[in-house]
Amino acid sequence: MGLLDGKVAIVTGAGGGLGEAYAKLFAREGAAVVVNDLGGARDGTGADRSAAQVVVDAIVAEGGRAVANGDDVSTMQGGENILRAALTTFGQVDILVNNAGILRDKTFANTSEADWDQVVKVHLKGTYCCTLPVWRWMKDNGTRGVIVMTSSTSGLYGNFGQANYGAAKAGIYGFMRVLSIEGRKYGIRVWGLAPGAYTRMTSDLPGRLNQEPEPTSLPDHIAPAVLYMVSELSGEQTGKVLGASGRGMREIKMLQTEGFKPKLGWTAQDLADHAAEVFFPEKEMTAMSA
Secondary structure (H helix, E strand, C coil), X not given: CCXXXXXXXXXXXXXXXXXXXXXXXXXXXXXXXXXECCCCCCCCCCCCCHHHHHHHHHHHHCCCEEEEECCCCCCHHHHHHHHHHHHHHHCCCCXXXXXXXXXXXECHHHCCHHHXXXXXXXXXXXXXXHHHHHHHHHHXXXXXXXXXXXXXXXXXXXXXXXXXXXXXXXXXXXXXXXXXXXXXXXXXXEEEEXXXXXXXXXXXXXXXXXXXXXXXXXXXXXXXXXXXXXXXXXXXXXXXXXXXXXXXXXXXXXXXXXXXXXXXXXXXXXXXXXXXXXXXXXXXXXXXXX
């Protein structure tokens, strides 16, 4: 018996890297999988559906069930087509993992409008375009499904040279939090994921170029975390962000200090006088963002 027997999962950006690892693990655990991948370059240019088909062929060769889809996640038509692929082939959808993404890293002053728009379109709008049709189908059909939205520590903490990517990933966090609240009414659980892995997207980042990856940084080491999130192992948990990387598994959450309540007529000096109550200590903040 697999953890996902009888389930149908959609995984976007599953032609390689983390998405491929998720799709293959889900299939081994009994799920039928829609393997979506536009097949473009890391910056979002180009398209080649063969990447998704290679993953499907590998799943089928192991005795699993899968279908390839090459639609663009960043369009509403693409999102509808991805859902249709699941319904036409397998008759239902229980799991959606929004994983597709691109990178166009530059310092903010050197980021063009096109760089900004395309990254936000693929990550944030793409998550919207894929989630909306699946959400509506789950709600209308009484499916107690699970949706995973991929955020990033670059959006939650910030990272140099990733203003476009960080903004999109922070937006996904807010999107996830709202849907996790709305989803309680329908039994739809919504997770945030902040993964860290050695993939095509990250292989040439500073400190990684021309280096052999650590085994714990490979996608197969991260995939069990996502299996946990979408399976019954995680119970009724929703609205949480799971950080999953070679450094370990950890929940990431937004916190607030106790603060102070000013009286009418308060001044900026009052805030300065109570700063220790309002702000986290810098040492603690450094530890949280490390």
